[in-house]
Amino acid sequence: xxxxxxxxxxxxxxxxxxxxxxxxxxxxxxxxxxxxxxxxxxxxxxxxxxxxxxxxxxxxxxxxxxxxxxxxxxxxxxxxxxxxxxxxxxxxxxxxxxxxxxxxxxxxxxxxxxxxxxxxxxxxxxxxxxxxxxxxxxxxxxxxxxxxxxxxxxxxxxxxxxxxxxxxxxxxxxxxxxxxxxxxxxxxxxxxxxxxxxxxxxxxxxxxx
Amino acid sequence: xxxxxxxxxxxxxxxxxxxxxxxxxxxxxxxxxxxxxxxxxxxxxxxxxxxxxxxxxxxxxxxxxxxxxxxxxxxxxxxxxxxxxxxxxxxxxxxxxxxxxxxxxxxxxxxxxxxxxxxxxxxxxxxxxxxxxxxxxxxxxxxxxxxxxxxxxxxxxxxxxx
Numbered sequence: 001x002x003x004x005x006x007x008x009x010x011x012x013x014x015x016x017x018x019x020x021x022x023x024x025x026x027x028x029x030x031x032x033x034x035x036x037x038x039x040x041x042x043x044x045x046x047x048x049x050x051x052x053x054x055x056x057x058x059x060x061x062x063x064x065x066x067x068x069x070x071x072x073x074x075x076x077x078x079x080x081x082x083x084x085x086x087x088x089x090x091x092x093x094x095x096x097x098x099x100x101x102x103x104x105x106x107x108x109x110x111x112x113x114x115x116x117x118x119x120x121x122x123x124x125x126x127x128x129x130x131x132x133x134x135x136x137x138x139x140x141x142x143x144x145x146x147x148x149x150x151x152x153x154x155x156x157x158x159x160x161x162x163x164x165x166x167x168x169x170x171x172x173x174x175x176x177x178x179x180x181x182x183x184x185x186x187x188x189x190x191x192x193x194x195x196x197x198x199x200x201x202x203x204x205x206x207x208x209x
Numbered sequence: 210x211x212x213x214x215x216x217x218x219x220x221x222x223x224x225x226x227x228x229x230x231x232x233x234x235x236x237x238x239x240x241x242x243x244x245x246x247x248x249x250x251x252x253x254x255x256x257x258x259x260x261x262x263x264x265x266x267x268x269x270x271x272x273x274x275x276x277x278x279x280x281x282x283x284x285x286x287x288x289x290x291x292x293x294x295x296x297x298x299x300x301x302x303x304x305x306x307x308x309x310x311x312x313x314x315x316x317x318x319x320x321x322x323x324x325x326x327x328x329x330x331x332x333x334x335x336x337x338x339x340x341x342x343x344x345x346x347x348x349x350x351x352x353x354x355x356x357x358x359x360x361x362x363x364x365x366x367x368x369x370x371x
Contacts, residue, residue, distance in 0.1 A: 055217070061233030150303065150305055150346070
């Protein structure tokens with residue numbers, strides 16, 4: 001197995017975690033504004049994992065999830081995904097629309113998820129862009145509701161060109177309140193392997209190798 | 210009957226009565242090969258269309274359609290399958306997300322993967338006898354070596370055998 005990923009020490013991991021915290025923190029406060037409820041941000045983790053473990057980490061290849069995806073390009077490039085379980089997606093839709101029936105995954109419901117994902121991803125990338133001093137150009141975020149493996153493996157394909165594992169920055173974003181409890185939304189940041197050196201350089205951190 | 214499960218960029222060959230499966234194919238392709246007289250079956254889970262896309266010299270052959278199809282063919286032959294008897298079926302190659310205004314080509318990786326698998330099979334002279342590709346949904350696939358049937362399961366759809 002070849003590895004196109006840069007070698008990271010604990011300082012690099014701290015830097016990536018901080019980038020994740022800044023992005024996810026801004027995303028959580030934007031989501032809080034949208035939902036008019038408190039949104040908790042769980043500790044950001046930086047994980048270096050083979051592709052198949054990433055799929056397991058996201059809940060298993062066949063687990064249905066709702067995901068809003070965007071690719072960003074510019075000085076650094078990568079993928080960003082907002083992933084939530086189906087039950088939580090339905091709870092979110094009900095919370096926003098006030099619907100009581102279990103009609104979550106209607107066209108209206110999909111619009112709610114799409115818009116939530118737009119806000120989460122947009123605010124995350126804005127904060128990262130400010131912090132790193134890079135202009136990040138995101139694609140239009142797009143929604144899919146399907147098996148986690150099908151969605152994740154697609155978002156790993158660009159990284160697959162240079163590695164068999166990915167460095168993933170993972171942050172939990174959980175709206176508070178009974179109607180929205182049960183599982184956490186996750187924000188996954190998957191920078192392309194070539195982008196790590198540039199992120200560290202922007203923050204004055206050296207990388208060897 | 211045992212069931213062998215493979216992940217992304219992995220390949221395996223099994224014999225009757227066993228089956229081989231891979232879960233949650235999105236833009237990836239599950240290329241199945243089968244020798245019906247010896248009932249030897251193989252599956253490879255390819256992720257990208259062409260090994261030329263690799264940015265590293267050393268790479269896992271099962272990751273790309275061109276090298277992955279060749280790899281599985283070699284594994285089938287090594288397991289004793291008859292060259293002229295091997296046929297293929299493919300599934301996957303979905304476009305998981307619809308194209309936004311940016312028209313990003315990476316979103317079209319699924320259809321590119323499907324075409325690359327067809328081309329790789331043609332090059333090796335392996336008949337493609339059935340396929341279930343495209344669309345915008347994920348698929349779980351399983352190849353049964355007792356019958357050579359390739360089962361496709363997707364969320365909210367009837368299971369299908371090709």
